[in-house]
Amino acid sequence: xxxxxxxxxxxxxxxxxxxxxxxxxxxxxxxxxxxxxxxxxxxxxxxxxxxxxxxxxxxxxxxxxxxxxxxxxxxxxxxxxxxxxxxxxxxxxxxxxxxxxxxxxxxxxxxxxxxxxxxxxxxxxxxxxxxxxxxxxxxxxxxxxxxxxxxxxxxxxxxxxxxxxxxxxxxxxxxxxxxxxxxxxxxxxxxxxxxxxxxxxxxxxxxxxxxxxxxxxxxxxxxxxxxxxxxxxxxxxxxxxxxxxxxxxxxxxxxxxxxxxxxxxxxxxxxxxxxxxxxxxxxxxxxxxxxxxxxxxxxxxxxxxxxxxxxxxxxxxxxxxxxxxxxxxxxxxxxxxxxxxxxxxxxxxxxxxxxxxxxxxxxxxxxxxxxxxxxxxxxxxxxxxxxxxxxxxxxxxxxxxxxxxxxxxxxxxxxxxxxxxx
Amino acid sequence: xxxxxxxxxxxxxxxxxxxxxxxxxxxxxxxxxxxxxxxxxxxxxxxxxxxxxxxxxxxxxxxxxxxxxxxxxxxxxxxxxxxxxxxxxxxxxxxxxxxxxxxxxxxxxxxxxxxxxxxxxxxxxxxxxxxxxxxxxxxxxxxxxxxxxxxxxxxxxxxxxxxxxxxxxxxxxxxxxxxxxxxxxxxxxxxxxxxxxxxxxxxxxxxxxxxxxxxxxxxxxxxxxxxxxxxxxxxxxxxxxxxxxxxxxxxxxxxxxxxxxxxxxxxxxxxxxxxxxxxxxxxxxxxxxxxxxxxxxxxxxxxxxxxxxxxxxxxxxxxxxxxxxxxxxxxxxxxxxxxxxxxxxxxxxxxxxxxxxxxxxxxxxxxxxxxxxxxxxxxxxxxxxxxxxxxxxxxxxxxxxxxxxxxxxxxxxxxxxxxxxx
Numbered sequence: 001x002x003x004x005x006x007x008x009x010x011x012x013x014x015x016x017x018x019x020x021x022x023x024x025x026x027x028x029x030x031x032x033x034x035x036x037x038x039x040x041x042x043x044x045x046x047x048x049x050x051x052x053x054x055x056x057x058x059x060x061x062x063x064x065x066x067x068x069x070x071x072x073x074x075x076x077x078x079x080x081x082x083x084x085x086x087x088x089x090x091x092x093x094x095x096x097x098x099x100x101x102x103x104x105x106x107x108x109x110x111x112x113x114x115x116x117x118x119x120x121x122x123x124x125x126x127x128x129x130x131x132x133x134x135x136x137x138x139x140x141x142x143x144x145x146x147x148x149x150x151x152x153x154x155x156x157x158x159x160x161x162x163x164x165x166x167x168x169x170x171x172x173x174x175x176x177x178x179x180x181x182x183x184x185x186x187x188x189x190x191x192x193x194x195x196x197x198x199x200x201x202x203x204x205x206x207x208x209x210x211x212x213x214x215x216x217x218x219x220x221x222x223x224x225x226x227x228x229x230x231x232x233x234x235x236x237x238x239x240x241x242x243x244x245x246x247x248x249x250x251x252x253x254x255x256x257x258x259x260x261x262x263x264x265x266x267x268x269x270x271x272x273x274x275x276x277x278x279x280x281x282x283x284x285x286x287x288x289x290x291x292x293x294x295x296x297x298x299x300x301x302x303x304x305x306x307x308x309x310x311x312x313x314x315x316x317x318x319x320x321x322x323x324x325x326x327x328x329x330x331x332x333x334x335x336x337x338x339x340x341x342x343x344x345x346x347x348x349x350x351x352x353x354x355x356x357x358x359x360x361x362x363x364x365x366x367x368x369x370x371x372x373x374x375x376x377x378x379x380x381x382x383x384x385x386x387x388x389x390x391x392x393x394x395x396x397x398x399x400x401x402x403x404x405x406x407x408x409x410x411x412x413x414x415x416x417x418x419x420x421x422x
Numbered sequence: 423x424x425x426x427x428x429x430x431x432x433x434x435x436x437x438x439x440x441x442x443x444x445x446x447x448x449x450x451x452x453x454x455x456x457x458x459x460x461x462x463x464x465x466x467x468x469x470x471x472x473x474x475x476x477x478x479x480x481x482x483x484x485x486x487x488x489x490x491x492x493x494x495x496x497x498x499x500x501x502x503x504x505x506x507x508x509x510x511x512x513x514x515x516x517x518x519x520x521x522x523x524x525x526x527x528x529x530x531x532x533x534x535x536x537x538x539x540x541x542x543x544x545x546x547x548x549x550x551x552x553x554x555x556x557x558x559x560x561x562x563x564x565x566x567x568x569x570x571x572x573x574x575x576x577x578x579x580x581x582x583x584x585x586x587x588x589x590x591x592x593x594x595x596x597x598x599x600x601x602x603x604x605x606x607x608x609x610x611x612x613x614x615x616x617x618x619x620x621x622x623x624x625x626x627x628x629x630x631x632x633x634x635x636x637x638x639x640x641x642x643x644x645x646x647x648x649x650x651x652x653x654x655x656x657x658x659x660x661x662x663x664x665x666x667x668x669x670x671x672x673x674x675x676x677x678x679x680x681x682x683x684x685x686x687x688x689x690x691x692x693x694x695x696x697x698x699x700x701x702x703x704x705x706x707x708x709x710x711x712x713x714x715x716x717x718x719x720x721x722x723x724x725x726x727x728x729x730x731x732x733x734x735x736x737x738x739x740x741x742x743x744x745x746x747x748x749x750x751x752x753x754x755x756x757x758x759x760x761x762x763x764x765x766x767x768x769x770x771x772x773x774x775x776x777x778x779x780x781x782x783x784x785x786x787x788x789x790x791x792x793x794x795x796x797x798x799x800x801x802x803x804x805x806x807x808x809x810x811x812x813x814x815x816x817x818x819x820x821x822x823x824x825x826x827x828x829x830x831x832x833x834x835x836x837x838x839x840x841x842x843x844x
Binding site (some may be wrong): 028073104111121273 | 445479480487493532559711802
């Protein structure tokens with residue numbers, strides 16, 4: 001059975017118009033060239049509308065969306081429960097001269113929900129959360145240096161970027177100590193060298209970098225890191241922006257059995273409404289109150305109402321386990337489909353936000369071809385970033401995905417016979 | 423005639439609940455203690471709802487709101503035209519796996535509207551815009567240092583804060599050169615000393631700092647700065663986050679007769695919907711495309727639809743001139759009312775976002791008392807920040823404001839007879 005191949009002429013036409021008034025046409029991680037790593041001929045550039053697990057591009061093609069807007073879509077796009085809560089708050093007010101009641105209600109809900117949370121602080125971007133966490137670590141310790149993991153992503157502020165990237169000064173990154181993931185010995189050496197000036201350690205719950213198989217924490221890694229941080233007065237920060245609510249509603253740290261001092265959330269927290277948060281332990285409440293950190297929209301009430309509804313709905317559905325199970329069913333099917341065509345598909349990371357790679361090809365080009373063939377037929381995969389499951393994904397969506405993936409594997413295998421597994 | 427004094431017991435009760443789960447109860451610039459500088463007994467802490475020029479606190483009191491959510495409310499809260507545009511886009515989708523058509527439409531509208539704009543780039547916070555502008559200046563010039571103005575506010579990222587503030591390292595601010603406002607000679611000296619390493623100059627269109635009379639640009643100041651920047655290869659950045667659309671829809675720089683290379687907008691751009699932008703000249707398009715800068719919600723379509731509607735509505739109303747005229751009527755009345763009670767009220771800055779200060783008292787305590795007495799009677803003034811006009815403010819709102827201000831001036835003058843002007 002063969003699936004029709006989409007045309008995306010209107011996307012291309014609008015993109016040409018965009019190139020006149022937007023640098024790179026579509027800037028940032030949704031851009032078709034720099035970030036998606038799908039041959040542009042296969043790629044839709046603009047969405048017309050979304051619902052549940054789907055988006056429709058401006059040429060009218062429907063896609064089963066495994067990027068979920070890069071994470072925020074956790075309950076299905078335009079989830080009726082979340083939309084009703086947001087609409088009720090919007091009728092009263094959103095960005096007001098004062099916060100709404102819901103600011104307190106959301107903070108209480110987070111303190112009740114996330115294992116380590118004694119308080120919550122709200123902002124907008126995931127990067128606002130990670131930057132604030134780092135500033136709190138410095139404020140609380142009076143130290144300067146921050147340990148982070150090689151290849152880890154914590155946003156786009158200059159301090160998060162690699163030395164030498166455009167616009168990044170040496171001073172921006174001069175206090176970063178960059179260590180390999182899962183390497184306790186390297187962590188101990190860093191403490192031996194810089195211990196008295198290390199304010200904090202920031203890392204994602206597991207290594208979900210782009211362009212490489214994702215790596216879960218090694219047995220005992222986080223527990224040992226927790227001990228070392230405690231013993232050396234280092235603030236332990238988990239950047240749960242991407243994993244948050246897809247592993248464990250009480251925090252991805254609980255999923256891996258350790259307790260950070262601060263945890264950063266964004267993306268899945270409000271099903272696409274614009275909010276992020278840092279939650280923390282009692283001992284850091286004073287630092288949180290003293291670092292000056294605010295913004296024009298940070299007390300806006302609608303995203304807070306959406307967050308309350310999203311978290312309660314995730315609780316009702318046991319959302320994290322549901323997404324883990326759906327991801328398992330999907331990725332098991334993808335591995336089998338690949339094998340039928342002599343291809344070895346490696347799945348890594350948590351199944352609710354799995355990373356995949358065809359191992360037959362070190363250049364990663366088979367991977368790009370496979371994602372392109374899927375996307376052209378209505379299964380939106382990108383090549384070198386983890387994907388995301390949302391709770392509205394149906395068994396029929398999974399079945400359709402596996403059919404299309406089977407066809408795509410077949411095409412890719414047929415084009416590259418020399419690379420097939422024997 | 424005497425106006426009833428509001429009670430805010432429910433605000434206080436909820437605030438006590440908030441203190442358990444939010445650092446400082448209400449963090450940031452909407453917090454009642456650190457930022458508003460109104461005696462807390464006068465101050466409502468939470469808004470229940472908003473409409474047009476008003477908010478109602480959770481005790482049911484109505485306020486004429488001269489903070490406009492610190493700027494975003496420019497057409498009146500819940501403006502029907504903006505809400506309809508936002509609702510139509512929301513029905514289709516907001517934060518999607520790809521941008522919507524409206525991203526291109528908004529960029530085109532900004533290029534048509536803002537004098538210097540050859541392109542636009544979208545983000546969320548005002549501070550995202552100022553940080554991106556600084557990174558672009560560095561990327562474009564290969565230099566490190568940034569000139570900024572003493573007391574100028576460009577957000578909360580560590581580089582924008584003063585050395586020694588909690589969480590701020592010396593490295594964060596080490597490349598800042600801080601100069602006095604309106605001082606061309608100081609600018610020339612900075613060039614003589616650091617010229618080959620100065621990437622950019624960032625400043626607001628005029629000096630609208632807190633705790634001091636606001637200062638318009640001196641005659642010829644911006645024109646001379648423009649010449650110096652051009653002659654020395656320095657990127658000229660206007661932070662129009664606070665002034666934007668309240669002086670001139672084509673940019674506050676046009677209002678003051680000069681052309682920056684980059685201009686940052688937020689607040690008034692979408693009547694409270696969460697978006698900011700940097701617009702720039704052709705020569706910086708490449709830098710904009712090369713600095714890596716993106717976020718989870720940055721292509722969300724609803725705030726872009728709201729921005730298109732807001733800008734068109736401001737054009738239809740000649741919004742900037744309308745707000746300047748309303749501000750003039752209000753502030754003329756306030757000065758007269760103060761004088762009737764022997765108090766000298768000094769108005770500074772643009773009338774659409776005026777700063778006011780009772781000059782009879784260097785301690786600024788009379789100012790705090792006056793704002794408190796107004797706020798307790800339904801005119802929401804803060805003490806040491808500029809205020810904001812929105813286009814929905816009515817003549818009757820102004821009349822009521824002046825009545826209440828008259829009573830507040832009378833009370834303050836009566837309590838402080840030794841300070842009256844003779």
